[in-house]
Amino acid sequence: MINRTLAPTITSINEISFTAPKIIPLNQHVNLFWMSEIYDETTRIELHFDAGTIRSAEKVAGFVNSLLLSGTSTKTSTTINNELDSLGVFTDIEVGQEIAVVSIYCLRKNAEKAFSIILDAITNVNFDENEIEDIIREKKQNFLIGSEKVSILSRRKFQESIFDNSINYSRQLKLEDFDTITKESLIDFHKSHYLNGLVKLIIVSRLEEEKITLIAKTLTEFCVSTPVKFEDNFINKKGRIDIQKDGAMQTAIRIGMPLFNKKNSDFIDFQILQTILGDYFGSRLMSNIREDKGYTYGIGCGVSETFESGHFIIATEVGKEYVEATLNEIKFEIERLQQEEVDSDELTLVKNYLLGQLLKSADGPNAMTDLFIGAFNQGKDLTFYQDVINRINAISAEELKLTAIKYLNWENLTIVTAG
């Protein structure tokens, strides 16, 4: 009989094999990242545009994005959709705060055709009045549905408050904005941010090199011609904001503050610290607020990075009777990190867990590409992840305590509740 009370021996991860995609410049400011080391028939093509919500004072970024496949002078939206669906193509077209991304997922044999249909569609949008009306109607309904969710209400207010000193980054769509969209503003935004807005091209596929080169060449004319700039030095509105939502059974809580991204030398230390606090299933927030108290189905935290900065965020939804108790426990857990050193068992566990997560983030060509881009966006290369491994192995409990004292101050936090 085996002794089941004894844990099997653990072998720690010392080495992770990282593979970089090939980097092929389209012009001085725009690169193609091509991951060709893939063994199946899938193809993923991503076009990144300088077309995020920060770029549109008229708040049309999301509308233009949704209209990208809405028809050209020779094709209706239905024709375009039908052509793509016939090739078994999936698209994912999304707008973020800083950039907008058009993703194409298809089989390798259909990649060139899919790409040319999509490129034609997104560069020749004719902004048909009917299509514009359809999109506004559909997006307005979605907005109204979102407004019934405490998670979305709190997120909108949190974004507004965390980027309090930036008009562009704090911008949120309001209900009345749906009535003021003009065709001209859509056309203008499309012209400056899509037709001259390509900032990055990603391909994960074992397409032949000449086909890749051709795709890259076709896109050259849509590239940005000057370096793209993003803001930093954000200042948040500190303190608590409560949003009333009648009839809600749970309250959404968002807590955070402006921080930094990988460019900052404390980034890795903070990542390790915030993992202990709330970024894995066994974290202190999960253990305390879910597993011990049962106030919530889930609580977590994370660092959200922008090109030049970043912010820290804690998010949860709790029974409405548990709001104050939850806030007290979050405060308690933050202060505990500042007052007591993490004990060695917990620290070893988090180190091993993080190395396992990094191994997972590097597993497979798609994951590896995303990992690479994550570093490249902030002026780093794959040596960054070797630094991560080294730092995870080296960091001490004392250094983590100092990191907590340096960055996690309750008085500096934005606290939003909606419920």
Added chain:
Amino acid sequence: MIQFEKFTLSNGLKVIFHKDPTTPLAVINTLFDVGARDESPDKTGFAHLFEHLMFGGSINIEDFDAPLQNAGGESNAFTSNDITNYYNIIPAQNIETALWLESDRLLSLAFTEKSLETQRSVVIEEFKQRYLNQPYGDVWLELRPLAYTTHPYQWATIGKEIKHIEDASMEDVKSFFYKYYTPSNAIVCIAGNFELDYVKQIMEKWYGDIPSGIKPARILPLEPKQEIFREKTIESKVPSNAFYYAFKMAEKKSFEYYVTDLLSDALGRDKSSKLYISLQKELKLVTEIHCYITGSLDNGLLIIEGKIAPGETFEKIDSEIWKVLEELKNKLLSDSDLERIKNKISTSKEFQEQGLLNRAMNLCLYELLGDANGVNEEASLYESITAAHIHTIANEILITENCSLLKIKAIQE
């Protein structure tokens, strides 16, 4: 093509091994042949509550997650109306840590009062977060009992009501465990860069001495054939009116299941589908419309759901939906329509199979249905479907007598 080997331990535990030489990770996926359909009508939500308790410590190991995380791994689980599925993803060299933990919780749980008390509360918050505190979140709590009068699919995995979860006792928990959590009622898939002999050896080492148990016989009340149209309207504080048409369909083991899947794609998978083009794009009656199947192992549902555009009525929508359905019943799907639907399925399958975990979960599910190799036969099964097959199924199931309609009427407070 997903390569795999199968073997069975002497205690009846079925093991599937899938070798992937390209990954440094291992997946250990465990499927238990128990879901919400196995609950009694006065104790619903139990299979899912139990899934939470499986993380609350086992007979020899105080905590499930910490040792796994300490070995660089992570774990999660889900419960459906049909099955309960647990998985671990861990660096391959530490696979035995996951097997140690998984086998010990199959041997026996710790059954602490504290764990039960906390997880009851966590699940109640989950109930609120996912079903009660979301616009349209309670739809499935209403639609299931409308569509099913007899079969246990009439309740959702979260349970009929919060009270059932509040009332769960330690005695209930224990008897559920002893009945369903046995080697004879489980299928394990090991995926990663290993050799078969090694997998056999470590599986025998960790699972070999666990008593077999008796595979529980499943005798579920059969849902009688629906003979009349059913309809229910509920008022809710939501932004727009919404509709859910539910048509009974075939069980997963049947050929008709796959035909119905294609039928639902033709009706409402994407922006080339018939309902989208007619109701949303041309008539502008809805702001969204979708058609899909529930994917249930027993007789499931084909659902048409959507949200009504401002100023439009349920009556108008109803008549236009039926026009689309009648057209599909009267006319064969064109070759190009059929090819389009099949091409989408091929692409999504290729992407799904990229994931090691997906492959492991699918192998277990197909093994439950009778043969893990079913996962490799799926593609040719879809390929063999003709427009005539779809036509037959459309005429069989898309009829009012086979339909239950739930309307959500938006009210202002």
